[in-house]
Amino acid sequence: MTSRKLKNYIEGQGCKCYAHNSSECGCNVDWTPKEVYELREDLEFRRQLYKVQAAQLDKIRSERDEAQDAIAGWDNKWKCAVEMAARAENERDSLQVALEEKYVEYDQLFDEAEKIRIERDEARTELEMWHDGNIIHLFHRDELEKTERERDEARGALMKIEDLFVDGTDVYADREKMGMIARTALEGAK
Numbered sequence: 470m471t472s473r474k475l476k477n478y479i480e481g482q483g484c485k486c487y488a489h490n491s492s493e494c495g496c497n498v499d500w501t502p503k504e505v506y507e508l509r510e511d512l513e514f515r516r517q518l519y520k521v522q523a524a525q526l527d528k529i530r531s532e533r534d535e536a537q538d539a540i541a542g543w544d545n546k547w548k549c550a551v552e553m554a555a556r557a558e559n560e561r562d563s564l565q566v567a568l569e570e571k572y573v574e575y576d577q578l579f580d581e582a583e584k585i586r587i588e589r590d591e592a593r594t595e596l597e598m599w600h601d602g603n604i605i606h607l608f609h610r611d612e613l614e615k616t617e618r619e620r621d622e623a624r625g626a627l628m629k630i631e632d633l634f635v636d637g638t639d640v641y642a643d644r645e646k647m648g649m650i651a652r653t654a655l656e657g658a659k
């Protein structure tokens with residue numbers, strides 16, 4: 470029954486025997502209460518509404534699932550990123566530790582180098598002092614040699630004078646020679 474027909478429907482419509490209900494009537498007309506038709510129509514409307522809503526619900530459910538999948542995907546990506554960051558942080562920390570160790574080694578090497586440098590300078594100073602001492606020694610040796618030579622020359626002159634004094638025959642000539650020898654020897658000593 471359409472809505473328009475239901476609107477104009479009256480139970481027992483077309484009864485010619487003036488009955489009050491279907492059990493009194495013999496006209497074979499419709500005595501179904503109007504409320505039953507109204508309830509059936511309402512039920513049909515609700516069924517259709519339910520179908521539409523169920524379809525919408527399915528659509529929304531599948532959209533929700535897609536969104537949840539996407540969220541799970543992003544969540545995984547985020548977790549990966551967090552893991553990578555943590556790994557990078559660990560690597561950085563161990564590199565820093567290694568660097569610290571290198572610094573300590575470097576400091577030790579630096580101290581060692583400084584120690585060696587000081588020792589080298591000391592050795593160099595000692596060598597220079599030794600060189601200087603050696604030069605002074607050579608100078609003294611030259612002086613000594615020169616003095617020895619002069620002594621020998623003086624001795625030679627003295628011997629000649631003594632010879633002339635002992636073996637001389639001409640007093641004046643010998644005296645003059647002795648004087649020359651002595652003068653020469655003294656001049657040579659200058």
Ligand SMILES: [Zn+2]
Nearest residue numbers: 484486494496
């Ligand atoms: Zn009737």
